[in-house]
Amino acid sequence: MNTVSVIDTSFDIKITTSYFLSIQLQLDGFSFCVLDPVSNQYIQFNNRPLKPNENILDILEWELSKNNLLVYPYQKIFVLYNTSKYSLIPQALYDKKHHEDYLSFCFSEGVDLQTELVFANKIKMADSICVFKIPLQLSTILDKYFKNIQYFCQATPFIETALLSTPINMAHNHVHIHIQPSGFYFDIIVTSGNNLKMHNTFKYHDKKEFLYFTLFVFEQIKLDTHNTKVFLSGNIEKSNETYALLKKYVKQVEIDNTTKHFKFSGIFKHLSIQNHLNLFNIPLCV
Incomplete structure (x- = not known):
C-alpha cells in the first residue's frame, strides 16, 4: 500500500x-x-x-x-x-x-x-x-x-x-470479517438481527489458514455456506487470492467498502474504504 x-x-x-x-x-x-x-x-x-x-x-x-x-x-x-x-x-x-x-x-x-x-x-x-x-x-x-x-x-x-x-428484524445469520495483513490475524463475528452470536480472533499465515478458520466458524455455528452472507473489510480486495479462495466455498461474499453512518468527500473516490473501515466508524462508539 x-x-x-x-x-x-x-x-x-x-x-x-x-x-x-x-x-x-x-x-x-x-x-x-x-x-x-x-x-x-x-x-x-x-x-x-x-x-x-x-x-x-x-x-x-x-x-x-x-x-x-x-x-x-x-x-x-x-x-x-x-x-x-x-x-x-x-x-x-x-x-x-x-x-x-x-x-x-x-x-x-x-x-x-x-x-x-x-x-x-x-x-x-x-x-x-x-x-x-x-x-x-x-x-x-x-x-x-x-x-x-x-x-x-x-x-x-x-x-x-x-x-x-443489521436490521433488528433480520433473522438471518451474517458473518463479518475484518482482515489484518497476512501473517497476523483476523477478527470474525456472527450476527443475527442486531444480536452478537459469536466473536473470535484467529492468527493466520496464509490464505489456506484463513479459509480453514472461517469454515471452522461456519461448522461450529452450523451456518449454510450457500445462504449466509459474509462481509469482508480490512486488508482485502476482489483481486486478492484470499477473496477468490473463500468465494469457492462460501457463495455470498461481499466487500464492505462503505459506511451507512458517515459521508465522504469526493477526495475519497479512489480510496479503498474497506481498508480503514474501523477507523472511520470510531465516532459511533462514543
Missing part, C-alpha cells in the same frame, strides 16, 4: 476545534482522518505504510512532530489500536477492578504494568465491555501532543458497526 494524503478544500484550519481527529496504529502502518461532525463528512485522510525494519512508535513520533495537520487543536481525539490481545466481557459481569485479571485469564503473558496500560470500551449494541492493553510508550508519545485522548481497540467499532448496520 502506498502513502496517501488527501484533504478536501472545505478543511478550515480556523475551525479545527469543531472537528474530530481519529488516529489508527496497525501492524502495517499509521493513518489518521478528520471528520466534520456538522456536515457528518470526512474531509481528510492520511495513510503512511510501515516499511521493513521500521517501528510503528517511531513513525508515530515523527508524524506527530512533523505533520502540520496533527498540530491543530481538535474537538475530540480518538486513537484506534489494532491488537489481538483483547477480551469481551458481558457488561453484567464486568468489574473495572479486574481489568488485568481478564487479560491474564485469556493470555498467558498477562499484563506487564511496567510497560503496558489497560483500557476498556463499552460496546453498546453488544452490551459488552472490550478490555485491551496498549504499550505504555504509545500513550507517553501521544500525551506529549494531545489531551483527553479516547483509546479504542479495533474490535469496538467493528462489532458496534456490524450490529448497528
Whole structure:
C-alpha cells in the first residue's frame, strides 16, 4: 500500500476545534482522518505504510512532530489500536477492578504494568465491555501532543458497526470479517438481527489458514455456506487470492467498502474504504 494524503478544500484550519481527529496504529502502518461532525463528512485522510525494519512508535513520533495537520487543536481525539490481545466481557459481569485479571485469564503473558496500560470500551449494541492493553510508550508519545485522548481497540467499532448496520428484524445469520495483513490475524463475528452470536480472533499465515478458520466458524455455528452472507473489510480486495479462495466455498461474499453512518468527500473516490473501515466508524462508539 502506498502513502496517501488527501484533504478536501472545505478543511478550515480556523475551525479545527469543531472537528474530530481519529488516529489508527496497525501492524502495517499509521493513518489518521478528520471528520466534520456538522456536515457528518470526512474531509481528510492520511495513510503512511510501515516499511521493513521500521517501528510503528517511531513513525508515530515523527508524524506527530512533523505533520502540520496533527498540530491543530481538535474537538475530540480518538486513537484506534489494532491488537489481538483483547477480551469481551458481558457488561453484567464486568468489574473495572479486574481489568488485568481478564487479560491474564485469556493470555498467558498477562499484563506487564511496567510497560503496558489497560483500557476498556463499552460496546453498546453488544452490551459488552472490550478490555485491551496498549504499550505504555504509545500513550507517553501521544500525551506529549494531545489531551483527553479516547483509546479504542479495533474490535469496538467493528462489532458496534456490524450490529448497528443489521436490521433488528433480520433473522438471518451474517458473518463479518475484518482482515489484518497476512501473517497476523483476523477478527470474525456472527450476527443475527442486531444480536452478537459469536466473536473470535484467529492468527493466520496464509490464505489456506484463513479459509480453514472461517469454515471452522461456519461448522461450529452450523451456518449454510450457500445462504449466509459474509462481509469482508480490512486488508482485502476482489483481486486478492484470499477473496477468490473463500468465494469457492462460501457463495455470498461481499466487500464492505462503505459506511451507512458517515459521508465522504469526493477526495475519497479512489480510496479503498474497506481498508480503514474501523477507523472511520470510531465516532459511533462514543
